Amino acid sequence: KNQVEQSPQSLIILEGKNCTLQCNYTVSPFSNLRWYKQDTGRGPVSLTIMTFSENTKSNGRYTATLDADTKQSSLHITASQLSDSASYICVVSAWGTGGGNKLTFGTGTQLKVEL
Amino acid sequence: GAVVSQHPSWVICKSGTSVKIECRSLDFQATTMFWYRQFPKQSLMLMATSNEGSKATYEQGVEKDKFLINHASLTLSTLTVTSAHPEDSSFYICSASPPGQNIQYFGAGTRLSVL
Numbered sequence: 193k194n195q196v197e198q199s200p201q202s203l204i205i206l207e208g209k210n211c212t213l214q215c216n217y218t219v220s221p222f223s224n225l226r227w228y229k230q231d232t233g234r235g236p237v238s239l240t241i242m243t244f245s246e247n248t249k250s251n252g253r254y255t256a257t258l259d260a261d262t263k264q265s266s267l268h269i270t271a272s273q274l275s276d277s278a279s280y281i282c283v284v285s286a287w288g289t290g291g292g293n294k295l296t297f298g299t300g301t302q303l304k305v306e307l
Numbered sequence: 308g309a310v311v312s313q314h315p316s317w318v319i320c321k322s323g324t325s326v327k328i329e330c331r332s333l334d335f336q337a338t339t340m341f342w343y344r345q346f347p348k349q350s351l352m353l354m355a356t357s358n359e360g361s362k363a364t365y366e367q368g369v370e371k372d373k374f375l376i377n378h379a380s381l382t383l384s385t386l387t388v389t390s391a392h393p394e395d396s397s398f399y400i401c402s403a404s405p406p407g408q409n410i411q412y413f414g415a416g417t418r419l420s421v422l
Contacts, residue, residue: 226410228413233398233416233418234415234416235311235313235400235402235413235414235415235416236351236400236413237413238410238412241410281350281351295353295411297350297351297352298350299349299350300350302348
């Protein structure tokens with residue numbers, strides 16, 4: 193069974209600090225891994241997407257890493273801002289049949305940035 | 308990036324009535340769209356895959372007669388919650404992938420409250 197586990201479940205940090213979110217997955221056959229940011233009451237917005245051969249991908253203050261051997265990924269947020277407060281969801285895509293890839297969603301890490 | 312629009316963003320209805328939610332791909336054609344459901348503090352759960360011009364594919368445990376999906380054009384899919392009950396209250400999100408792109412763009416979601 194394909195699974196995606198994220199840790200921590202929730203996190204509170206002070207503005208300006210860095211933080212790292214973790215994602216472990218057991219998804220096969222692996223296609224790609226994405227990190228999404230979901231604000232409360234909104235749909236998820238893509239931050240990064242990495243395929244099997246990519247180890248690191250950056251998007252502004254967000255840097256994602258992928259270790260396909262250990263099936264782990266991390267999302268590092270630098271110099272956090274109040275607007276970073278949101279749920280961060282790790283989503284792993286498995287190659288599917290019929291032209292559609294199957295997505296497995298993590299339960300997310302709820303990040304709160306405080307003054 | 309591609310834009311997926313969802314309407315309405317919030318709907319309140321009486322128990323027993325039906326509610327229609329629209330999902331549109333604004334700047335690309337989508338042969339496949341996806342419908343998700345999300346309860347508070349939980350991850351997105353795939354309900355069904357909407358296929359243009361053919362029947363939707365429902366995930367296990369999702370009642371197809373309860374959640375009617377129509378994908379009549381390459382830019383529009385609709386989800387109708389029939390005879391809604393309070394337990395159907397949830398956040399419904401759609402997504403779509405532009406042709407040739409291995410990334411899903413999500414709508415902003417629709418919050419359904421059934422009284």
